[in-house]
Amino acid sequence: MFLQVEKISKRYNQNNDHWILQDINFEQKHHQKIALSGASGAGKTTLLKIIAGWEQPDAGNVYFKGNKVKGPDEQLLPGHKGIAFLSQHFELWNNYTIAEILDYNNQLEKQAAETLFAICRIEHLLHRKTNEVSGGERQRVALARLLIMQPQLIILDEPFSNLDFDHKQILKTVLAEIAQNQELNFIMASHDPMDTLPWVDTIVILENGHIIQQGSPHEIYYHPVNTYSAGLFGxxxxxxxxxxxxxxxxxxxxxxxxxxxxxxxxxxxxxxxxxxxxxxxxxxxxxxxxxxxxxxxxxxxxxxxxxxxxxxxxxxxxxxxxxxxxxxxx
Structure with a gap:
C-alpha cells in the first residue's frame, strides 16, 4: 500500500480531552488522488501536517510505502523527503529571484527542470524577484519548488483559497498535467466542491475530528450519510x-x-x-x-x-x- 493512516488521534493540548482528530483511518493506493473535505475546524489541516511529518500525533501512525512517517518529536528536521507539503500559508524568500529559489533545492537535470517550469507556467518568471509576481504566480512557484525535489506524494492545503478565477483555472490545469505526466499521488484539502468533485478519485469527509464518510465523488454527492455531508457539495x-x-x-x-x-x-x-x-x-x-x-x-x-x-x-x-x-x- 502506498500510504496508510492508522488510528491517528490528536488533542488540542495535553491537558484536556478536546480532540482535533480521533481514530482516523484510511489508505491511499498508487497514483490515487484523495480530497479531505469538511467545515472549518474539522481537522483537515492538522491531519495533512501529520501525514507530511510536520506535526506529531498523540496516537496512531502514518506509513509511507511501508515505513513509518516520523513526527517532529522523533527526528531533528520535520517532514519526509518523499512527501511534499504545500501549506496555504507558504512563504517565498524575499529579495531573491525565482530562479535562485528554484536552484537551491533542484534535483532535476536541466531539461527536466525546464519541462517542469513550463508545466507550472512559470518559465517567464525566472528572472523576476519574489515581490514582482502575483499571488497565483507565487502559488505555482511554490509548487514547482516542491516538485524539483522529486517527491512521490504531494499534499495541498486549500491550494485555491486565495486565487481569482483565472489563476485558479491555471493552477487546476497545472495540477492535472502534473498528475498525468509525473504519475504522482495527491492529497488535497478544499472546501469548494468544484475543486474536488471533477478531479479526485476518493473523498474523505471529516466532521469534528472524525471521518464520517469516504467514497468516490459520485457516491459522496448522491449518497451522503447526512445533511452535513450533503451540504459540503452543494x-x-x-x-x-x-x-x-x-x-x-x-x-x-x-x-x-x-x-x-x-x-x-x-x-x-x-x-x-x-x-x-x-x-x-x-x-x-x-x-x-x-x-x-x-x-x-x-x-x-x-x-x-x-x-x-x-x-x-x-x-x-x-x-x-x-x-x-x-x-x-x-
Missing amino acids: DFNIIPASMAALLALQSTNAQSTDNFILRPHQIELHPHSNGLITGTVKEVQFLGSYDMIVVHTSQAGDLKVMEQHTTLQPGNQVTVTLKNQPIISF
Missing part, C-alpha cells in the same frame, strides 16, 4: 417521508421513516398547478449558466430547483415532479 432539498409517495420516491433501505435528499437538478417544475405537489415561485436567481428557482410548497416548505433559462416568474403556480435521477435517502 445545495440540496430535504423531502420528508410523508411526501415521498407523492414523488414516487423509494428508499434504498425500505424504512418508511426515511427522509430523502434531492439535489436541485433532480426536481422538475411544470407551469401549472394541477399535480399532486404544487407550489408558488418565490424567487428566481440568475446564476450564469442556469437559474436557481425557490418554490414554496405546503408539503415540504421551500425547495430549490435548477433550470436553464427558465421563463418562470415569482408568483407563478407550479407542479413539482421528479426527474429520472439517483435518489438519496438517509
